[in-house]
Amino acid sequence: MNTPATLAETREAVVSGARSAVEVCREALGRIEAADPSLHAFHTVTAERALARAAEIDANRIRFRTAPLAGIPVGLKDNICTNGVRTTASSRILETFVPPYDATVVTRLHAAGAVLVGKTNCDEFAMGSSTENSAFGPSRNPWAADRIPGGSSGGSAVAVAAGMTPLSLGSETGGSIRQPAAMCGVFGLKPTYGRVSRYGLLAFGSSLDQIGPITRTARDAAIALGVIAGADPADSTASHEAVPDYAAGLTGETRGLRIGVPSRLLETGVDADILHAVRTAIDTLRERGAVVVDIELPHAKYAIPVYYLVATAEASSNLARYDGVRYGLRDAQTELGAMYSRTRERGFGAEVKRRIMLGTYVLSAGYYDAYYLKAQRVRTLILRDYAQAFERVDVIAMPTSPIPPFKLGERASDPLQMYLADIFTVSANLAGLPAVSVPCGFTTDRLPIGLQLTGRAFDEGTILRTADAYERDSEWWKQAPPIATR
Amino acid sequence: MPAEFTRAQVEAIAALAHLELDASEVEMFARQLGDILAYADQVQQVDTSGVTPTEYGVGQHSADRPDRVVPSLPIDDVLGNAPDSERPRTGGGFFKVPRVLG
Numbered sequence: 328m329n330t331p332a333t334l335a336e337t338r339e340a341v342v343s344g345a346r347s348a349v350e351v352c353r354e355a356l357g358r359i360e361a362a363d364p365s366l367h368a369f370h371t372v373t374a375e376r377a378l379a380r381a382a383e384i385d386a387n388r389i390r391f392r393t394a395p396l397a398g399i400p401v402g403l404k405d406n407i408c409t410n411g412v413r414t415t416a417s418s419r420i421l422e423t424f425v426p427p428y429d430a431t432v433v434t435r436l437h438a439a440g441a442v443l444v445g446k447t448n449c450d451e452f453a454m455g456s457s458t459e460n461s462a463f464g465p466s467r468n469p470w471a472a473d474r475i476p477g478g479s480s481g482g483s484a485v486a487v488a489a490g491m492t493p494l495s496l497g498s499e500t501g502g503s504i505r506q507p508a509a510m511c512g513v514f515g516l517k518p519t520y521g522r523v524s525r526y527g528l529l530a531f532g533s534s535l536d537q538i539g540p541i542t543r544t545a546r547d548a549a550i551a552l553g554v555i556a557g558a559d560p561a562d563s564t565a566s567h568e569a570v571p572d573y574a575a576g577l578t579g580e581t582r583g584l585r586i587g588v589p590s591r592l593l594e595t596g597v598d599a600d601i602l603h604a605v606r607t608a609i610d611t612l613r614e615r616g617a618v619v620v621d622i623e624l625p626h627a628k629y630a631i632p633v634y635y636l637v638a639t640a641e642a643s644s645n646l647a648r649y650d651g652v653r654y655g656l657r658d659a660q661t662e663l664g665a666m667y668s669r670t671r672e673r674g675f676g677a678e679v680k681r682r683i684m685l686g687t688y689v690l691s692a693g694y695y696d697a698y699y700l701k702a703q704r705v706r707t708l709i710l711r712d713y714a715q716a717f718e719r720v721d722v723i724a725m726p727t728s729p730i731p732p733f734k735l736g737e738r739a740s741d742p743l744q745m746y747l748a749d750i751f752t753v754s755a756n757l758a759g760l761p762a763v764s765v766p767c768g769f770t771t772d773r774l775p776i777g778l779q780l781t782g783r784a785f786d787e788g789t790i791l792r793t794a795d796a797y798e799r800d801s802e803w804w805k806q807a808p809p810i811a812t813r
Numbered sequence: 814m815p816a817e818f819t820r821a822q823v824e825a826i827a828a829l830a831h832l833e834l835d836a837s838e839v840e841m842f843a844r845q846l847g848d849i850l851a852y853a854d855q856v857q858q859v860d861t862s863g864v865t866p867t868e869y870g871v872g873q874h875s876a877d878r879p880d881r882v883v884p885s886l887p888i889d890d891v892l893g894n895a896p897d898s899e900r901p902r903t904g905g906g907f908f909k910v911p912r913v914l915g
Contacts, residue, residue, distance in 0.1 A: 427890035520871040534869045560878055566871075632853040643830060650831070652908050657896035663911045668833035677841075680832055684823070684842055685849060687830040698853070703866030705859050710867055743848050759870025784871050 330807045331490030334399055334547035341398035344388070348398030348442065352381035355400035355444050358491045362810050366476075367466045368485035370405050371413050372445040380442045394440030395550055401436055402486040402495040405446040406453055407538065408527035409433055412443075416529050417451045417461035420674025421655045430527020431562065432496060432538050432555045439554040444492060447482030451676045452646065453503055453531050455479050456748055459739055460678040467735070468511060469808040470774055474732040477507030483541050484511040490811035494551055495541045500532040501634050502727075502752025504539045505764035509727035509777020512766045512806060514794070515541045516548040519785045520759030521566035523552075524559035532641040533564075535634075535756040544804055545765060545794035549573035552787060568785050576788045577795040582616030584793060587720030589624045596750070597729045604768030604776040605726045611800050612724075612793065622716045622723065626708040627754055633709065634753035635746055636689050636702035643686025649674065681742060710758045717783050722793050725751050727764040727777035751779060761787045765794040766803040775803075817847040 332340070340346040356374050363369055377400070384391050384398050391397040403409065406416040408426035410433075415421045429437070436443070450460035458466040458481030466481040468474040469489040476485045480497025484507035487495050497504040499517045508515025516539045523538045530536060540551035553573050559565040588609060593602060613619050651657035651670035658669035675683070689698035716723060730748055738745050755762040761784070764777035778797070782790040798804050818826075823843045827834045834842065888906045892898040897909040 424894055427886050427893065520869065564869075626859070629856055629859060632856050635849065636853055636856070647831075651896060652910055653891075654894035655896075661911055663913050664831070665833075666911050667831040671831055672833040672835075675832070677838070680834070680838065681842065681845060683830050683832065684826050685846060688826050688846065688850075691826070691829060697857075698850075700866055701856050701861065702853075703868065704861035704864045705856050706867040706870075707864050708859065708861070710870060742845055743852055746849070757867075757870055 330805055331543065331811050332493060333543045334396070334493040334550060335544070337493050338395070338397055338399055342392055348381035348384040349378060351398050352377050352400055352442050352444065355492055358489070359444065362489050362491065365467065365472060366469060366485050366489055366810070367464055368447055368482040368489065368491060369402065369445040370415060370417070370448055370463060370482070373412055373443060377442050377444045384440055384442070391440045395554055396436060396494070397440035399441045399494055400444045400492045401441045402445055402447045402483055402492045403433065403443060404449050404480050404483050404495070404497045406449060406498060406529040407432060407496060408529070409443065409446065412446060414446065414529070415463070416453070417449050417463055418674065418676070418679070419462045419656060420649050420670070424654050426527070428527065431524035431559045433527065435555050441494070447480070447486055447495060449482055450479035451679050452529065453479040453498055453500060454642070454678050454682055456502070456506055456745055457738070458482065459735065460676055462676050465735055468732050469810050470512060471732065474734055474774070475510070477510035477728070477732060479503040480541065481507045484508050484513055484515065487511070487513045487541050487543060488808060488811065490807060493543060493547060496538055497541050498528055498536060498538050499756060500535045500638055501756050502749050504541060505727050505752050505762060505777065505779060506749070508541050509764040510732040510775060512775030512803070512808070513541055514544055514548050514766070514804065515539065515764045516552060516787070516791070517755060517762050518552060518556065518787055519761045521564050522761065522785065522787065523555050524562040524565040526559055526561035530645040532638040533645060534641060535638060545763065545791050545798055546574060546577055548763070549577060549791045566785070571788055573788060573791055576792055578792060579796050579799055581612060581793060581796045584612070584617040584722065585720040586612060586617050586619050587622035587716050587723045588619060589627065589723065589725060590621050592624055592627050593725060597726055598731055598770070600770040601726050601729065601731065601776050605724070605778050608767035608778045608797060608801070609724050612797055615796055615800060620720050622720060624712045624716060624754070626705060626712050629705050630709060630754040630757060631746055631750055633702045633705045634749065634757060635685070636698050637706065637757070639682045639686035640690050640699050641686070643683045643690065646679065646683055678742065706757050709754055713754070713758045713760060721782070721789055723781040725779050727751060727779040731770045731772070731774040731776070755781050760784055761790060763790050763794050765797060767801065768803055818843040
């Protein structure tokens with residue numbers, strides 16, 4: 328079997344009648360059945376619903392002729408609510424939760440002709456960088472099954488990398504789309520804060536969270552973003568900024584494009600193979616006419632502490648809603664306070680508790696100014712660094728992850744070490760900026776490497792155009808792990 | 814900022830967060846929270862005098878909408894996820910919790 332088809336190819340095949348949506352759906356379900364027992368990308372597979380929806384699309388081919396995602400099988404991270412389909416956030420506390428409504432992104436995917444095939448594994452409440460914090464077991468990297476796929480949207484990245492679905496949605500608070508995309512050798516996009524509605528996304532860090540696509544190519548992500556982006560009366564943070572035709576903007580034009588590289592930031596702690604691959608990718612863009620400029624992001628080194636102070640504070644407040652009253656697990660107790668505490672003790676895993684504890688502490692009386700408010704002030708300086716850099720450049724390039732995917736269990740006992748690996752991704756969330764990860768090579772152990780491109784707010788168009796141009800001059804995105812082509 | 818938290822400090826934070834930790838968790842968090850905060854403490858090195866705090870990276874948009882009554886989710890669907898609930902014959906419905914007042 329060949330390399331798995333892209334979203335664009337699959338849609339073209341369905342719209343032209345070369346393949347039926349049911350045939351495409353059966354193939355996706357077949358691949359899940361074959362590969363998921365060893366990779367665990369999915370918590371829930373909605374085979375029956377998916378086939379019924381695919382049949383509906385086939386029966387209404389004329390109506391779906393212009394639908395941008397006609398017949399496209401989609402995996403959804405399990406922290407995105409789906410009406411009538413269990414949504415667990417990989418947590419015991421929501422193990423039996425069946426939402427009575429669809430997230431806005433789900434409604435939009437559906438209207439665009441997509442076929443939801445299942446809900447993907449992730450770190451519990453999207454807290455983690457490896458999917459090892461899932462209460463229902465980790466996902467595995469399709470390129471090396473003894474290694475992590477990255478996280479927290481690990482299952483979504485595995486589904487695309489292993490050829491199960493050409494599109495998955497993930498969510499990001501500090502890199503949870505880009506990092507697993509890089510580690511699985513696929514494309515990931517975190518849109519600008521407010522670009523995509525979060526109605527129906529289980530909240531983690533409200534000033535940071537954003538939903539985005541994981542695909543094989545920049546073009547596929549451009550198509551998916553066009554579907555899910557835009558204002559939403561159900562989410563006051565969803566921007567009214569006009570949604571451009573992202574796919575039409577993929578002209579391959581990179582002459583005169585100014586690419587900033589924060590060389591000093593890359594001097595320490597980056598794996599040698601990753602640094603080499605990223606530098607080579609930047610050279611490829613230079614050969615296409617881009618101008619490479621050295622930039623400084625002097626406060627980027629504080630991004631991790633700022634992120635873990637801000638994100639945990641927001642998490643401790645958002646996760647207060649899981650109290651055993653309205654949904655999910657309840658520990659039967661005769662006293663209300665004991666019911667809350669026992670329910671939360673039983674329902675949350677160690678990482679979630681750790682972050683709730685940290686967030687509660689930094690928000691508590693006497694520490695608020697020293698930690699939370701201080702972190703928000705440094706956040707302002709991180710924003711200013713970017714604003715200054717974007718006066719000189721159009722795109723900022725760096726690695727997505729400083730390390731290749733590590734072995735399962737290798738870092739599980741040291742949460743701080745795990746946090747440090749988010750060094751290149753969290754800044755974009757703190758600043759609200761859009762960023763992508765595009766495959767740019769492999770380590771000597773044949774583990775995927777991602778190039779990260781960050782853009783100006785609401786300028787997804789430029790980073791997608793740059794990534795698409797890079798894909799035209801590289802073959803990395805065409806590579807698939809053996810399990811995807813078996 | 815303590816390098817390591819005492820058990821009492823961890824238990825006090827857990828109480829604020831409505832978490833009933835077991836003994837091994839108290840011990841683990843005493844160590845780990847200390848480590849993480851010691852690392853996070855480097856933000857103190859940054860001079861932020863005169864710098865305003867940022868709550869949202871990208872400016873919040875004014876998103877007023879008309880205050881119209883629209884249908885909300887069906888009560889049965891919402892109560893369907895509740896561990897305990899009741900639909901009185903007189904109409905409406907509610908979530909049930911253990912007794913609050915003695």
